[in-house]
């Protein structure tokens with residue numbers, strides 16, 4: 045009888061953490077954009093997660109999700125990256141990595157840099173030509189934060205809830 049060998053089709057670290065970011069995005073109430081983020085230590089332990097939404101106490105049913113008009117979501121919604129940073133209560137994020145489903149905007153880039161996160165792995169970069177993302181990349185580069193696009197594997201992951 046041969047010894048059992050380990051499974052070989054297990055998911056990679058990148059798939060695992062981007063999967064958590066993608067799952068976090070599914071918690072968002074935003075009808076247009078759902079973004080998720082997962083912060084991971086340098087030794088691959090999940091430290092925090094976040095998705096875009098309104099601050100604590102600001103009801104999803106009372107505040108507007110519209111993008112236009114004098115009262116719109118941009119006044120109130122907090123991006124997933126900032127939520128993930130603020131959700132962390134364990135101390136320093138120095139040297140951590142962030143997995144995020146969309147390339148961070150310039151405001152989140154400031155928070156990422158100041159929190160000590162050293163690497164950003166992103167799934168999508170569909171706003172790459174906007175001034176916000178151009179400014180974001182400029183700051184991340186100046187601060188020495190490594191950015192890399194997540195390498196999609198084509199693996200379908202199915203979970204039964």
Ligand SMILES: [Zn+2]
Nearest residue numbers: 123148149152
């Ligand atoms: Zn942002």
